Amino acid sequence: MNILALETTGRYGSAAVINDEGMVWCADSVNEMNHLTDIISISDKAISLAGITKKDLTHVAASVGPGSFTGIRIGVTTARTLGQALGIPCIGVSSLEAMAYRVLEDASRNNADIVVPIINARRHQTYAGSWNVIFAMDAGILSLTELHEEKQYMIEELLGQLKETGSVIYFTGDGIDAYESIIRETLPQGSYILAGEDLRYQHAGAVAERALKYARAGRTVAYDDLMPEYMRLAEAEMRLKEGTLSDKIRRTIK
């Protein structure tokens, strides 16, 4: 197996290739929000670092969101079309889940009970989820089980639910950059850990590792079934539902 994984839902894009043994080769975009310009060159770089060619790929995985709508679309469209052109299946991975697994070891080392990735969705909104850290003593294996479902939360609402657990919480994601002061004001000192910047953001390496798990479990889809997870309706759709669609939202052709 050789899986190409794309992660373009955050500020910096990245691509990774993972093989059967779980060895990972990564290439990163050096410019912010340069996903569309860089996506092919970083993919190609990860493929050549892995010592294979694009024809050796067996799957294409993408982080399907939540995150930047534009970034989601670039990653998912690229993965779909590479899958279509190379004749190989696709794998969709949640950006939040990959972020949670990315920090799992660090969380466990810091004796955290719960891992919480938070993506900043502005105006106190977040895309987030939470997972319990499970350590199987006998097998010596770390894993995660879902605690709070992945969805949109107001930061205050999310922190309220986490506070009730009385557990040690490990936060990751760019939500820390936006809401660190609110976290500090809400949770008692010592009851939370903030991921360092080296682990805090979305990365294709973590997507590749989840994708390998999924591929082994047969959780693959045809290229035209790979769907984005925006986690939010378009603003116009919300307004239409509420009956508050205004002329500002309506645009004539341009």
Next chain:
Amino acid sequence: MKHDKHLTLGIETSCDETAVSVVADGREVLSNIISSQISIHTEFGGVVPEIASRRHLENINDVIDAALSEADVTLEDIDLIGVTYGPGLVGALLIGVAAAKSLAYACDIPLIGVNHMHGHIAANYLEHPDLEPPFMALVVSGGHTNIVNVPDYNRCEKIGGTRDDAAGEAFDKVARVIGLGYPGGPKVDKAAREGNRDAIDFKRVYLEPGSYDFSFSGLKTQALNYLNTEKQAGREINVNDVAASFQEAVVEVIADKAVNAALEFGQKRIVLAGGVASNTRLRELISEKAAAHGIDVLRPSPILCTDNGAMIASAAYYAYRAGERSGYDLDAVPGLEF
């Protein structure tokens, strides 16, 4: 290559159509699949960029498959990928660009980013097998109103453009004001056939003498003022008359300027392009005015006037023949100039 023909796959997603086509030797349309979102956007009264982007993503790969299978070819037969990289809605454009780059990379096919407006002009190469530059082009669409001198396949010299609203935009705005709804152009066109074009005196805006520029934004205000006055006077409004009179004011100015431009630049042909080129009255009037000076008017059939992948494939083909290539770093450029 198939049957000795050079095959270009053209991809277009700049606004609300997901369109892909296969064109042989830059001229022959083997397939032209257009998945329109009009019914979706009608609900919102116009194109909503975020929704357009979402639908493009869901559609693009199936539309590519449909274009290949209708042309009875596979990706291995494709020699060139052309894709619109601007102007347009950024979220919509990037779906086409991301897909095109992925196909080009995966199958080692050359890639060309195409200016959407050059594509509209190239639609004429598909319709008229013998057409070759030089000619004068009139591009009238939802976002653009341009008079363009075309000395050869790969040069488009804009000599005039709108200073505010595009012609199609004016049709859409006035259609909304008089209650015809979206999309406005075809509805005004239809209503106008039943109306009197001399009923209301809409102002013809020619700007400075010799200028090839346009200004249509005053027409919406004028339509609004007219409706208000009539309402206050308790008179009933004849929508067909308003449509016909408004339309006449737009197409008369366009036709005059296009013919003058052809005369000044010594062109014997005017080539129409863009959605508004489907307008019945524009076609009639410009043909009349041009014929008086011995100038021919050519236009693509309506299906090639609106956004489609075939026109992008044709433009890409001629750019390719001139030695142009795009890299995998091709970006979407929403405000791309002519």
